[in-house]
Structure formats: C-alpha cells, structure tokens
Amino acid sequence: MTKQQVKSIDTINDEQPGKLQFLITPSTWIRKELLFPVFGLSTEAVRKYRDRGIWLEEKQWRTDPANVIVYNRVEIEKWMAGHP
Structure with missing residues (x-):
C-alpha cells in the first residue's frame, strides 16, 4: 500500500478553487465494508481469518x-x- 501525501485544506483549495476535499481517518473499530478500502482485504478473506x-x-x-x-x-x- 502506498501512503498518501497529506496536504492542508488551504493548499488543496488554492490548487482547485471551488472543490472541497475531506480527509477521513477511520476510528479504531470499523465495519467490514471499510476493510477492503483500508487494507485491501476481501470480505471472504476476513470471514476465513475470523472463522x-x-x-x-x-x-x-x-x-x-x-x-x-x-x-x-x-x-x-x-x-x-x-x-502478535
């Protein structure tokens, strides 16, 4: 996974006027729908790890x-x- 470069909102707004971008950090406990975007893990793989x-x-x-x-x-x- 590549780490995204974090820019300040002011810098983003200067580069693209009229466009607002939000940076969201997931909480500690997340639902299965976020496991693929965050870790690249399919719901089937996650189920197998759990079971x-x-x-x-x-x-x-x-x-x-x-x-x-x-x-x-x-x-x-x-x-x-x-x-571990």
Whole structure:
C-alpha cells in the first residue's frame, strides 16, 4: 500500500478553487465494508481469518451493541506487520 501525501485544506483549495476535499481517518473499530478500502482485504478473506481463529474475538474483531461484527483497525495493522 502506498501512503498518501497529506496536504492542508488551504493548499488543496488554492490548487482547485471551488472543490472541497475531506480527509477521513477511520476510528479504531470499523465495519467490514471499510476493510477492503483500508487494507485491501476481501470480505471472504476476513470471514476465513475470523472463522479459523486467526483473528481473535475481542482483539481483531467483536460484535458491537447493534449485533454487527466490527474489526479493530489498529490490531489488524499490527497483525499485518507481523506483530502478535
């Protein structure tokens, strides 16, 4: 994954007048729809990591109060970097 260059909003607005760009940082716990844009992981791969016990409940994933499975972005980054 390439790291995007961060520019200030003022610089962006000067370069492209009339166009507003937002930079969004995901929270710690994210839904499966963000796993592909953030990590490039398909929903099928994520399901296999969870079902096979590669990702641990309450560490890499959990169920939120709305009974939806959410994933810990920080712990997944550590896992992808090879840290337990």
